[in-house]
Amino acid sequence: MDPQLLFNGIAVGSVLALAAIGLTLTYGILRLSNFAHGDFMTLGAYLTWLFNTGISIRMGYRVIDIDGVNIWLAMFLGAGGTVIAMLIAEFLLWKPMRDRRATSTTLIIISIGLALFIRSGILLIWGGSNQSYDLPLVQALDIGGVRIAYYRLIVIGLAILAMIALHFLLQKSKIGKAMRAVADNIDLARISGINVERVVIWTWIITGILTAVAGGMYGLITTVRPNMGWFLILPLFASVILGGIGNPYGAIAGALIIGVAQESSVQFLNSEYKLGVALLIMAIVLFVRPQGLFKGTA
Amino acid sequence: MVGYLVFLTISTALFALFALGLNLQWGFTGLINFGHVAFMTVGAYTTVLLSSQGVPLVIAVIIGAAIASLLGLAIGMSTLRLREDYLAIITIGVSELLRLIALNEEWLTKGAFGVQRYPLPLAGFEPNLIGKIIMIGLLTFIAIFTVWQLWRGMRNRWREGKSIKGKSIQPRKRIGLIIWSVIALALILTVYVNGVIAISNYYNYKVGLMLIVLLVLTAIYWGLELLVHSPWGRVLKSIREDEEIPRALGKNVFWYKLQALMLGGAIAGIAGAFYAWQLTSVYPANFEPLVTFNAWTIVVLGGAGNNAGTLLGAVIFWAYDVLTREYLPYLGILNPTQLGPLRIMVIGLILMLLMVWRPQGILGKKEELTLGR
Secondary structure, three states, rough: OOHHHHHHHHHHHHHHHHHHHHHHHHHHHOOOOOOHHHHHHHHOOOOOHHHHOEEEEEOOOOOEEEEEOOHHHHHHHHHHHHHHHHHHHHHHHHHHHHHEOOOHHHHHHHEEEEEEEEHHHHHHHHHHOOOOOOOEEEOOOOEEEEEEOHHHHHHHHHHHHHHHHHHHHHHHOHHHHHHHHHHHHHHHHHHHOOOOOHHHHHHHHHHHHHHHHHHHHHHOOOOOOOOOOOHHHHHHHHHHHHHHOOHHHHHHHHHHHHHHHHHHHOOOOHHHHHHHHHHHHHHHHHHHHOOOOOOOOO | HHHHHHHHHHHHHHHHHHHHHHHHHHHHHOOOOHEEEEEEEHHHHHHHHHHOOOOOOOHHHHHHHHHHHHHHHHHHHHOOOOOOOHHHHHHHHHHHHHHHHHHOHHHHHHHHOEEEOOOOOOOOOOHHHHHHHHHHHHHHHHHHHHHHHHHHHHHHHHHHHOOOOOOOOOOOOOHHHHHHHHHHHHHHHHHHHHHHHHHHOOHHHHHHHHHHHHHHHHHHHHHHHHHHOOOHHHHHHHHHOOHHHHOOOOHHHHHHHHHHHHHHHHHHHHHHHHHHHHHHHHOOHHHHHHHHHHHHHHHHHHOOOOOOHHHHHHHHHHHHHHHHHHHHHHHOOOOHHHHHHHHHHHHHHHHHHHHOEEEEEEOOOOOOOOOOO
């Protein structure tokens, strides 16, 4: 396999992995297949871009310019904003509907409405043109003929860091254990004294951070545009299903497989059809092993 | 004005047709099809490309509908045995993939340049007096049929209101029923009178298309009404509510779901042919995922599992579309490029609010739908 394509695939796969972890957590713990997940990614990227490039607010005659901050701080602030947006959705939509014991189909339709709302809201506020971060230019490295773009390398490193942190959170911390318990069996978790509502809030916080960082990083290796996340919804669901719904480690493996497969497909396929690769993998998984490669919870 | 109303009638009728297919899939059978536009794409391109090669229009449309239902077969075979959300994901993917194919396979679809100058129905037809009288006769027939359907629906609701008095389910208010009937009658009358004026004085290609799409819509509506009130339709509804029960009664649930998906797909394929004829040139950009969600708004608004509700939803949707297109710019708050996103934002909001507060839509029966478990 062409090492260049492999490298690109791992970079894209890392972005997908971070977002897919969030999707699989909400899928497994809240029983919610969130079709707005990709658009939350877009929101994270736009907030990062906003904090990075600065804002100028017009108040009457006066124009207040707020300077942008460095990209890493911007990504951090963007993650905070995305978490707030996800918690608003939780309290206005998901919690009331869960309390009413709405069916999963009802939730799916609400999530697609939310996806339309967020995406066109972004279009309304920031317009449809491509945006890019305010970044210093860095020369790409060249290792044995493979062009290693600096930011792609950063993306991979950051994703590994986030995954290790998540691993320790899920395995060692109290809240992580509670999350796994709720995903496994919500009623059993509740009667063992786990505060399910608190677990739900923490799930959204973790999901929001990972999703926003994934969006911000996707903006680093491509451009920031209103439908960047929407076009990732299929690869994301494919990764989640490939890795077994509710299994974060499975989602990481699935995302890397999908990312590498998509990027290496450009050797023999029009690059416009990357989406078709994810669709094909998903169709094969559904035929051969619908429960996914690893053990899921839902 | 007459021409504009003709345009609106065609748009409403073809979207009603498109949404009737979705209503069969989602409203009656509970299948989450988020890629309904895929069937429309297949129907539109097949009709247009085949008829450009000299295939007669009627046969081209039938082949288009058949291929659309085969697409439903392919999607259904891979997903309908599994969880319901897999269908949603796969259909979104298929519809986007089909749009990408239409965009990139220029040898077949001419890509972003679009397909133009394909045969249109009744294109060179100049009706003489007898032809016009026949056309007006057909339109009158449709109008009488619609009024009859309206009367039947209203009578049922009236009786229902009488029979369930004093029980926990509240009947509809009588006054409300009368007001709704008057509005519906006024609407039918407007379309009818406008159609008669258009046929007799301003005949052009679009007027002929309007008559055809109304005839097809009437036929398919009637066929669907017969189907969903037959034992077959009751099985579909029971699958929507709880598929374990029909399975326990020995029904092949998978096969019924597949039939609903294929039939709904074929109807969307026919709607695609009309879409192409109305646009008179098709581009891949006409088949964005948004078209699917417009149909979803129509079905959810009108009431899932109610064909008359879907017609009502289509009327309200186009009224919303026209009014916001015409009057929103006068408010002057937003610049023109922001209006499109705002209108889509409102559609997303309507979809969310309806599912939270009124999942049965305007005409759906709350008692019949299991909306929570």
